[in-house]
Amino acid sequence: MLRTHGIVPVLIVALALGLASGCSDDDSGQNNNVNVNDNTNVNDNTNTNTNTNTGPTYVGSATCETCHSAIHADFIESGHPYKLNKVENDQAPTYPHSTIPNPPNGYTWADVSYVIGGYFWKARWIDNDGYIVTGTDVQYNLVDQSWSAYHDTDPVGTKPYDCGKCHTTGWVATDENGPHQDDLPGIYGTFAQGGIHCEACHGPGSDHVAAPSTANIVKDTSSDLCGQCHTRDSQNRIEFKGGFVRHHEQYDEWLASPHNAANVGCNTCHDPHKGTVYFGAAGLNQECQDCHTSMTVNHNGTPGCIDCHMPNAAKSAKSVTMYDGDVRSHMFAIGTTDATWSSMTYEADGKTFLNGPLTLDYACYGCHKDENGEGGAYSIKTMIELSNRATGIHQ
Ligand code: HEC
Ligand code: HEC
Ligand code: HEC
Ligand code: HEC
Ligand code: HEC
Ligand code: HEC
Ligand code: HEC
Ligand code: HEC
Structure with missing residues (x-):
């Protein structure tokens, strides 16, 4: 089923965020099993809105780097931090092992806000309203420098970015009513950092940074x-x-x-x-x-x-x-x-x-x-x- 600018149906699915995942990704308009999973995120949002969270906050990987520099040096060469890349000063984001071309036809760097991926397999673009760019030649494939279609039957400006659970750090899912990251209406959620950063796996680190200890930072070695x-x-x-x-x-x-x-x-x-x-x-x-x-x-x-x-x-x-x-x-x-x-x-x-x-x-x-x-x-x-x-x- 296609997701549009319209209302996302809300099902309250009381599942832990972790295993209830899924994907609204892919190369055709044919999506399945998607909504249940996305709606799990709506639950998280409800929790956040209660404003009772007095726990640690996100500080960003650069702060972790000050003490864990060797780990950061490895991490910054890997794919995780490059999953969602902000376009700054109308310039292409830079990657350690790849380069991506200018945005799809009809767009300049001034017309796009983020690049999704581009590290190894493929790149997609987010416009200045926060919607994923759809059309026939809008996905760039790194392996052979080719372009292909992404949701080409969805009109431009109707495919919201709701992929943040797997692509960002500190994602809080919302809907068309916001709040929206950077106030871009097509981004149905907010995040602390674009990409999978230290705190996506280790949890928010402000307490740990203030007084480093193994007791105030998550170390989860499970495959889950x-x-x-x-x-x-x-x-x-x-x-x-x-x-x-x-x-x-x-x-x-x-x-x-x-x-x-x-x-x-x-x-x-x-x-x-x-x-x-x-x-x-x-x-x-x-x-x-x-x-x-x-x-x-x-x-x-x-x-x-x-x-x-x-x-x-x-x-x-x-x-x-x-x-x-x-x-x-x-x-x-x-x-x-x-x-x-x-x-x-x-x-x-x-x-x-x-x-x-x-x-x-x-x-x-x-x-x-x-x-x-x-x-x-x-x-x-x-x-x-x-x-x-x-x-x-x-x-
Ligand atoms: C001011 C220095 C400092 C900063 C900044 C810092 N850490 Fe640490 N970190 C430490 C020290 C010291 C230890 C070892 C603590 C111990 O053994 O009691 C540690 C341990 C850890 C551990 C191991 C925990 C365990 O159970 O073995 C993890 C994971 C970790 N840090 C992640 C992070 C993350 C993520 C950040 C950024 C949010 C960060 N650290 C920022 C100093 C720091
Ligand atoms: C919060 C979501 C998330 C979690 C948790 C996560 N990954 Fe990833 N992983 C991704 C995404 C998204 C990509 C694609 C990144 C890109 O291409 O820029 C990726 C890419 C990778 C890659 C290929 C990129 C490379 O640099 O070789 C490996 C390997 C990988 N992950 C391993 C792991 C392992 C092991 C864990 C658990 C310790 C893990 N991931 C946890 C989201 C996640
Ligand atoms: C359930 C988690 C999840 C969701 C939801 C998800 N992705 Fe991903 N995505 C991944 C992982 C993990 C990878 C890398 C591993 C792989 O592809 O096998 C990836 C890879 C990608 C890549 C290639 C990255 C690169 O550097 O080459 C793109 C582009 C992408 N996803 C776009 C999207 C878009 C757009 C959405 C939302 C419509 C989305 N994904 C939703 C987990 C997810
Ligand atoms: C990394 C490449 C590679 C993979 C993977 C591979 N092969 Fe081969 N195989 C070769 C090469 C090279 C030869 C010798 C030249 C030729 O037959 O073209 C060969 C020869 C053979 C032969 C004829 C010679 C002999 O030893 O009997 C058979 C049968 C065979 N492979 C079966 C398999 C089977 C079964 C698999 C999968 C389980 C497999 N191969 C996977 C490369 C590969
Ligand atoms: C994809 C998930 C993921 C990301 C991203 C990530 N870590 Fe980890 N980290 C882990 C896991 C899992 C372990 C436990 C590894 C083990 O012991 O098998 C770990 C262990 C650690 C440890 C303890 C070292 C040790 O030898 O046990 C520190 C310190 C740490 N991470 C810091 C960081 C910092 C700093 C960043 C960002 C630069 C970061 N991590 C990014 C998953 C991640
Ligand atoms: C038995 C060892 C083993 C286990 C267990 C394992 N991996 Fe891997 N993984 C590998 C190897 C080997 C590669 C390929 C390395 C290479 O390219 O030389 C790989 C590659 C990857 C890649 C990149 C895919 C690609 O196309 O190259 C991702 C993503 C990944 N692993 C994630 C995971 C995740 C997530 C888990 C746990 C659910 C996991 N792996 C468990 C051995 C393992
Ligand atoms: C040419 C293809 C090929 C390569 C290379 C190969 N395997 Fe296998 N492997 C197979 C096939 C096919 C089977 C199933 C054989 C069967 O069921 O009789 C198998 C079975 C196995 C098994 C389970 C059965 C057993 O005999 O114990 C293990 C473990 C294994 N391989 C490990 C490895 C490791 C480790 C390597 C690298 C040193 C390797 N394989 C390289 C094709 C390959
Ligand atoms: C940390 C140790 C470890 C590593 C690394 C590892 N394995 Fe295994 N593997 C095991 C164990 C333990 C089993 C289950 C017992 C057995 O069947 O040998 C197993 C089982 C298997 C089996 C099924 C065996 C059967 O009898 O059916 C295959 C096939 C296999 N491994 C292939 C691989 C391949 C390929 C890699 C590398 C990508 C790999 N393993 C890496 C430990 C490992």
């Missing part, structure tokens, strides 16, 4: 912390669209993976202050081989573990082939039989829910080709050939 944003479906099903797992579902995939049961969580593998998309294993605490110490790979040229076990089975901006999207899978286990391949097919409506494991088309066609020649750079292999070869590939 990351799962507040790296999820889509409120029931944590793995949602598909156009042949790919939809993006920001790492938590949902991980829940269905063997690592959940084994208590190997996001922070076991990831250093939460480091990025991986530009840094690979340097952003990790532990790699596959550190735990799976004696795996031999009986396959030509010994590809890396993640080539087969974490292929790009999900898509954010652009796919390379019908098997190769642009976001790595977190299901880890690979199924090798007919029964498991069919579990990754999707319904005629273009979406379905599944619980893994990864199927061989995604695991192998990043490198091999199917019988129609679709896939990677190497030899053609049918699914039957892959299945026969995959079983016991570590023996």
Whole structure:
């Protein structure tokens, strides 16, 4: 269902903010499961409006940096702080590892207030009234410098920015009645900082800054912390669209993976202050081989573990082939039989829910080709050939 400038229906859903997430993101006008989740935020707003909150307030990452400079130096190179970037002095925001072009046709830097993303996959723009710019060539895809459509059936000036729960620090959701960040009517909420800053994960830090102690700052090492944003479906099903797992579902995939049961969580593998998309294993605490110490790979040229076990089975901006999207899978286990391949097919409506494991088309066609020649750079292999070869590939 499309969201417009009109009234957002209010359902009181008494759920913790954390697990009740979802996304109003995506590349078509087809949204689902969205409103329930957004309405959870309305609850938060109600709480804030009671004005009884005398707890700590947000101070900003620059203040944390004064004492935790090494952590800040890692963090500022990662994607989190660049999720929502203010346009200042009519200049493009700057990024550590990417550059973005001028805004879409018809807009100059003076006509836009914020850029959404632009760090790795794609960028979208927010106009000076706070609405996300919609149209045919309004989303910039970094991988191939192309432009594509975003909500092109929604008239310009009707798509509110209500994505802040996952994109900002200290988001308080509102509706068309405000209050609005920077008094921009299209932003349905307020925030302390654009982007995922220190206090998005550690909570507001004014008390801690005044008298540093472990008792007055949050340190949450659970995967549920990351799962507040790296999820889509409120029931944590793995949602598909156009042949790919939809993006920001790492938590949902991980829940269905063997690592959940084994208590190997996001922070076991990831250093939460480091990025991986530009840094690979340097952003990790532990790699596959550190735990799976004696795996031999009986396959030509010994590809890396993640080539087969974490292929790009999900898509954010652009796919390379019908098997190769642009976001790595977190299901880890690979199924090798007919029964498991069919579990990754999707319904005629273009979406379905599944619980893994990864199927061989995604695991192998990043490198091999199917019988129609679709896939990677190497030899053609049918699914039957892959299945026969995959079983016991570590023996
Ligand atoms: C004035 C210096 C100072 C500033 C500013 C500061 N911290 Fe700290 N922080 C410390 C010290 C010192 C400790 C260790 C406290 C201890 O061990 O008792 C600490 C510990 C922590 C811990 C570990 C808590 C734990 O349970 O182990 C976290 C997380 C943290 N700080 C986050 C932050 C964040 C986020 C900010 C910004 C909002 C911040 N700090 C600002 C000095 C500071
Ligand atoms: C449930 C949390 C959540 C919501 C809601 C959400 N996003 Fe995101 N978004 C993410 C996460 C996490 C990523 C990065 C991981 C991924 O894509 O798998 C991301 C990535 C992006 C990117 C690419 C960033 C880059 O630097 O390449 C853009 C652009 C984006 N989202 C736009 C939106 C817009 C616009 C909305 C609202 C209409 C929205 N998102 C709502 C969590 C969310
Ligand atoms: C994406 C979430 C996230 C962000 C953003 C984040 N942190 Fe953390 N931080 C964590 C988690 C999770 C841990 C606990 C890691 C562990 O012990 O496994 C942690 C641990 C810490 C610690 C304790 C260090 C230690 O060795 O246990 C400090 C200090 C800290 N963070 C400061 C910061 C500061 C300062 C920033 C901003 C520059 C920041 N964090 C940004 C999630 C985050
Ligand atoms: C408040 C929402 C939020 C939370 C909490 C969060 N993330 Fe993210 N994460 C995002 C968004 C949004 C992006 C996309 C950022 C961009 O592209 O600018 C992202 C991107 C990433 C990336 C890819 C970017 C890079 O620099 O490599 C990794 C890896 C990541 N997150 C890991 C984690 C881990 C691990 C945790 C838990 C410790 C976590 N995130 C918690 C929202 C969140
Ligand atoms: C078993 C280890 C492991 C666990 C558990 C894990 N990750 Fe990852 N993650 C990785 C590896 C490895 C990469 C890819 C690093 C590279 O590109 O070399 C990665 C990449 C990512 C990326 C970037 C996606 C991309 O396209 O490159 C995000 C976002 C992310 N992880 C988030 C999470 C979140 C959130 C969790 C918990 C729900 C999680 N990860 C749990 C190992 C892990
Ligand atoms: C911190 C240790 C750790 C790391 C790092 C780790 N794993 Fe695991 N993994 C485990 C444990 C523990 C299990 C469950 C016990 C088992 O089956 O070995 C497991 C299970 C698995 C399984 C299912 C095994 C089965 O028998 O069905 C696969 C596949 C897997 N891991 C792949 C990976 C890949 C790929 C990576 C790197 C991206 C990775 N693991 C990183 C500890 C780890
Ligand atoms: C060429 C693709 C490929 C590569 C590379 C690969 N794997 Fe696998 N892996 C598979 C397939 C396929 C299976 C399922 C085999 C089966 O069910 O008989 C599997 C199964 C596993 C399992 C569970 C079953 C078992 O034998 O214990 C683990 C754990 C695992 N791999 C870890 C790793 C690690 C660690 C690496 C890197 C050293 C790696 N894999 C590299 C394809 C690959
Ligand atoms: C990182 C790239 C890569 C991935 C991923 C990959 N392969 Fe391969 N594979 C190759 C290359 C390179 C060759 C040798 C040249 C060729 O066949 O084109 C090869 C050869 C083969 C062969 C013929 C030679 C032999 O050893 O039997 C089979 C069968 C095969 N791969 C199966 C698989 C299966 C099954 C998977 C997924 C589980 C897989 N491959 C994933 C790169 C890859």
